[in-house]
Amino acid sequence: VTVHITECEAYYWKLRDDDVASFLALFTRKPNPEVNKEREKKSNAFLKTLLQNLYNVALKEDPKFHFFYEPEIIIRISLPSVLEKVRTHLTEQSIKFVEYSYPSPIPDSEFVKYGEERDGIVVRNLDLFLGIFHTHSTAAITMSDEDHFEYMERVVHTMWNPRQYTREQEGSHLAKMAVYKAGVEGVVRVLNDFQKQ
Numbered sequence: 001v002t003v004h005i006t007e008c009e010a011y012y013w014k015l016r017d018d019d020v021a022s023f024l025a026l027f028t029r030k031p032n033p034e035v036n037k038e039r040e041k042k043s044n045a046f047l048k049t050l051l052q053n054l055y056n057v058a059l060k061e062d063p064k065f066h067f068f069y070e071p072e073i074i075i076r077i078s079l080p081s082v083l084e085k086v087r088t089h090l091t092e093q094s095i096k097f098v099e100y101s102y103p104s105p106i107p108d109s110e111f112v113k114y115g116e117e118r119d120g121i122v123v124r125n126l127d128l129f130l131g132i133f134h135t136h137s138t139a140a141i142t143m144s145d146e147d148h149f150e151y152m153e154r155v156v157h158t159m160w161n162p163r164q165y166t167r168e169q170e171g172s173h174l175a176k177m178a179v180y181k182a183g184v185e186g187v188v189r190v191l192n193d194f195q196k197q
Contacts, residue, residue, distance in 0.1 A: 001076070001077050001078075001083055001099055001100075001101065001102060002074055002075070002076050002077075002099065002100050002101070002102045002105070002111075002114065002115075003074075003075045003076075003077060003083070003086055003087075003090070003097050003098075003099055004072060004073075004074050004075075004097060004098050004099070004100065004111060004114065005050075005072050005073040005074075005075075005090070005095055005096070005097045006072060006096045006097060006098060007095070007096040047069070047073060050073070050093075050095070051067065051073065051141055052141060053089070054075070054086055054089060054090075055141045055142075057085055057086075057089050058082045058085035058086050058089065059075070059077075059082065059086070059141075060138075061079065061081070061082050061085075062077055062078055062079045062082040063078070063134065064076075064078035064079075064130045064131075064134050065077050065078065065082065065134060065137065066130070066133035066134045066136070066137040067137050070114060074114055076102050076133070078130075098111070101115075102115065102116075103115055103116040103122065103123055103126060104116065104118065104123075136155075139151050156170060156174065157170060160173065175187075178190075
């Protein structure tokens with residue numbers, strides 16, 4: 001089951017009235033030029049704390065849970081007992097959410113874009129990906145930023161090493177992925193920032 005958090009009313013009272021629209025814009029990806037880094041930092045901290053609390057209350061009991069920011073929080077839960085605890089926690093915190101099936105939400109629903117492609121790599125290898133998604137989600141919640149960076153290096157290396165790739169080949173694949181994710185301009189910016197350090 002997917003628990004898709006749609007609004008966090010419990011957070012509104014922490015914001016000044018003029019911040020509410022900016023927070024909602026962050027939460028729903030609606031462009032708002034008034035959203036600044038400090039507000040984004042506050043809302044990200046709230047969402048991180050919410051996930052940590054859900055992990056402590058229930059998610060750590062589920063060997064297949066995982067989550068993504070889309071930018072709303074989408075949590076996939078495999079155990080009914082964990083789902084019930086998550087529902088209770090979110091309801092007590094006045095956090096609105098909807099539930100739908102995973103990996104394939106109801107066709108033609110507004111949430112279908114958050115499922116997996118019917119014949120995509122995830123569905124074809126669902127047991128493998130559930131383990132990967134769970135591991136990455138647990139690492140994101142439990143590791144410090146420094147440890148998480150080292151975790152990323154280990155994940156990348158252990159993904160390519162069994163295929164007999166050299167470190168240079170690993171780097172080549174990472175460079176291609178960086179361009180795919182950030183564009184050439186984004187990669188150049190990162191490299192320029194890296195050279196300044």
